[in-house]
Amino acid sequence: MEAIAAELEEFCSTLTREPDFDAAELRAYDTADLLALTTAAERIRGAQPGTVVTVGDRHGALTLGAAAVLGATGVRAYQDPLLAERALAQNAARLDLAGSYSAEPLGETLLAGAETVLVQLPRGLEALEEIAWKIARFAPPDVRVFAAGRVKHMTLAQNEVLAKYFGEVAAGLGWRKSRVVQAAGPTPQFAGAEPPFPKWGADRELPFGLAAFGATFGGTKLDHGSRLLLSTFAAGQGRDAWGGSPGRTHIFDLGCGSGVLAVSAALALPSAAVIASDQSDAAVRSTALTAGAAGVAGRVAIHRADGAEAVADGWADLVLLNPPFHTGATVHAGVGQRLIRDCARVLRPGGELRIVFNSHLGYRPLLEQAIGPVRQLARDATFTVLSVTRR
Known part of the structure; x- marks a missing residue:
């Protein structure tokens, strides 16, 4: 794990936050990005084109790390903030990776055929619930979710939200103050249910x-x-x-x-x-x-x-x-x-x-x-x- 993490961190250190708000104390990635990628590395390296999805990638670490370091092709990405979307695009263009991913809305075009979904845990439970419902509704039954966050921002309530939509939810060990929660086995009753949002x-x-x-x-x-x-x-x-x-x-x-x-x-x-x-x-x-x-x-x-x-x-x-x-x-x-x-x-x-x-x-x-x-x-x-x- 440490070798993969070191390779990913070397790559991620080349990313910038531009044009997002920047300051000396802010970085374009954190250890939650590195942990999500290393935890899912084996699945990503063997993935078929178009089966790796990222949700909430802030500046490109998840999407471009999966492509440049782990060899994923046809990555699909959804980012709620426009500045995160633009930062990913600028980093991809600068590193000659613009063709490695596509930006998609949060829905079927993003998640159809997804086998591995990397998620940066959002700040709010409502945001997490909408993401979880969309994955359970549109991704295949064999999808596996790797939801990463900084330990200080993580709560048991996040696991409970994921457990509403997935039969298997398990938290991994902490690493450099970050943790990954894995979810698998979308519960089938949501396939035809009314969406909880808006x-x-x-x-x-x-x-x-x-x-x-x-x-x-x-x-x-x-x-x-x-x-x-x-x-x-x-x-x-x-x-x-x-x-x-x-x-x-x-x-x-x-x-x-x-x-x-x-x-x-x-x-x-x-x-x-x-x-x-x-x-x-x-x-x-x-x-x-x-x-x-x-x-x-x-x-x-x-x-x-x-x-x-x-x-x-x-x-x-x-x-x-x-x-x-x-x-x-x-x-x-x-x-x-x-x-x-x-x-x-x-x-x-x-x-x-x-x-x-x-x-x-x-x-x-x-x-x-x-x-x-x-x-x-x-x-x-x-x-x-x-x-x-x-x-």
Whole structure:
């Protein structure tokens, strides 16, 4: 194992995170990638073309490691974050491995004929359940899943989710603070069952339902940060409330999740054009369903995009932002800082960014420097809502 791991680590050390958010303390791979590949190495080396699948590969370590080091051909890969997908593509092109894999949606085209599935365990159980159901539904009966993660982020609940869909679930020994859970024997009752996703939820403060696929931030619930941000409009705080906003004809929801902010804006301001974007595949699919059920699908343009790249310079009268504060499982304020700088570009002079964030992150100095004057609209024990005017 150590020899294979060393060969894989030497290869993975050539990978970069570009164009994903990068920092000195972040790497394009971790030991969970190495352990998944080494644990499955014998199966991968003897695999027929097109029978190895990766799910959740962050920057290419699983997909390209399987191809370049273990000899897999026709690898199929699904990644929820757009930046992970682009990082894999850039690494593959740079290493002359572009033809070794194909990017596929999470479903039958990804999993049909899959014999070995390598999974980077997602942060949420809902995301894991959707992955497990899709594998059990579309992969052959002899499929084997190798789900890897860092021990500090792994729980028994993840094994329980896998056990809902597979007859055999077993955790391997820890190695360099990582572990692999293997699953096999898809339970046949799910072959014709209704899919568990998307799920729908309701909130007493919302006049519409929320749809969510597994990896969608907040799921089917109105998260606390968005609730606090919306309360500043309902209370008429800031320069004006939803109903008193005739000048707000172009609204951008950056990091739309399930679509709660974009749909709220579209319902409150029926003459406004609304753009919603998120780099998460699950999020944009969820927002589309939420907007459709609320009757505003024709006025909410939805994009899977990196930051604000789908929006023209100076287009927005109002930007709504509830930024993430992590990259993968790593908490890092730089992710939100990157989005704040995007907001400066897309806001028109005099336009407003309304942002909610964990108070300890201290974004105010950057907001003042990058965008303009800042006023606090709300604050509780966890979150702060600010209004920032584009100078």
